[in-house]
Amino acid sequence: MDDEAEAAIKRAFEKGEPYNSTTIPDRAREELNDRVQGPERISAEIERMVNRGELQAPCEPWKDWVLL
DSSP, X not given: OOHHHXXXXXXXXXXXXXXXXXXXXXXXXXXXXXXXXXHHHHHHHHHHHHHTTSEEOOSSTTSOOEEO
16 A cells, blocks of 8 residues: 555545546646656556545546545
């Protein structure tokens, strides 16, 4: 579990809609501010959050993501 990446993902939702497969990862990477490993950390934490049932993250860009 990457607490910093998870917090960045949650903060990404605070910026308002849209909540989709493009905006949330982009915002989370910006929040994390780790240009070297940030993209990998965010992707891995999104996957872990989905597996834990804490996040619904459809791949389709027109479907909203939901924090559970």
